[in-house]
Amino acid sequence: MIKSGLAGALALVGLSACTPTESAAPAAPAAEAAAPVEVAELPVAEDPVARGQYLVSITGCHDCHTAMTPTGPDMAHALQGGPLPFAPLAEMPWAPIAPSIAGLPEGWTEAEFTAFLSGGPRPSGVPVLPPMPPYAMNDADAKAVTAYIASLPRAE
Numbered sequence: 001m002i003k004s005g006l007a008g009a010l011a012l013v014g015l016s017a018c019t020p021t022e023s024a025a026p027a028a029p030a031a032e033a034a035a036p037v038e039v040a041e042l043p044v045a046e047d048p049v050a051r052g053q054y055l056v057s058i059t060g061c062h063d064c065h066t067a068m069t070p071t072g073p074d075m076a077h078a079l080q081g082g083p084l085p086f087a088p089l090a091e092m093p094w095a096p097i098a099p100s101i102a103g104l105p106e107g108w109t110e111a112e113f114t115a116f117l118s119g120g121p122r123p124s125g126v127p128v129l130p131p132m133p134p135y136a137m138n139d140a141d142a143k144a145v146t147a148y149i150a151s152l153p154r155a156e
């Protein structure tokens with residue numbers, strides 16, 4: 001689970017670094033085109049909580065912010081934080097604990113959380129350490145993720 005999540009995140013980074021070029025392989029003739037890949041239906045923006053849940057499931061938040069068990073993240077305590085189950089091989093700035101973000105972090109407004117996911121600072125101004133990825137979501141996605149995470153019960 002962790003592996004696939006991180007690999008996915010890295011793949012995304014790789015993809016975003018590519019720019020389409022004219023030299024791309026010519027499109028295959030229609031008759032030989034591969035069957036379209038089946039993907040989960042993207043919940044539409046009218047239901048921000050459902051869309052936020054989907055976005056959280058594909059962006060890997062659970063890999064770090066939900067306690068890991070041998071069978072995957074402990075979804076009964078989704079996004080309630082905990083020590084990371086992995087560490088870097090080389091010395092680097094590193095935060096070994098992912099804080100609880102379920103119900104939004106204590107003292108954060110929804111607007112502050114949305115701004116943070118859009119690439120803004122933490123409300124406290126304290127820089128966020130790796131391995132927290134620097135997300136730069138668009139406004140609609142950041143608001144949907146905020147709506148979903150705000151709907152989750154806080155850690156007790």
Ligand code: HEC
Nearest residue numbers: 059060061064095097098099101105127128129131132133
């Ligand atoms: C690879 C691990 C990892 C992933 C994936 C990850 N985070 Fe984090 N996140 C962290 C760690 C570790 C911190 C603590 C950083 C620090 O203490 O400086 C953190 C901090 C945060 C904070 C600041 C909380 C606070 O109280 O200051 C927010 C908000 C947050 N993450 C949201 C998210 C969201 C939303 C996602 C998914 C879209 C996500 N994170 C994905 C590891 C991760």
